[in-house]
Amino acid sequence: MANRIESEFDVLFASLGRTPGQGHSRKDLTKRPVLFFPLYSFLVVYLPDAKPLRILGVLRGKRNVKHILKERLV
Secondary structure (H helix, E strand, O other), rough: HHHHHHHHHHHHHHHHHHHOOHHHHHHHOOOOOEEEEEEEEEEEEOOOOOOOOEEEEEEEOOHHHHHHHHHHHH
């Protein structure tokens, strides 16, 4: 199971690198220009305009995402 999920993240990261802009903004979580892409119970947080694409985090959706982002995106 873990290998399958890791493989799906690899595919997702490659896809985001080829086609940035996938996902959605969450103004309720942060005003920063990041996008969120869900995969299973995780949220991938990334900067779509960075070259190369910059993934800021892979967070479990059950955690306090707003608080974590506030600490990381200062």
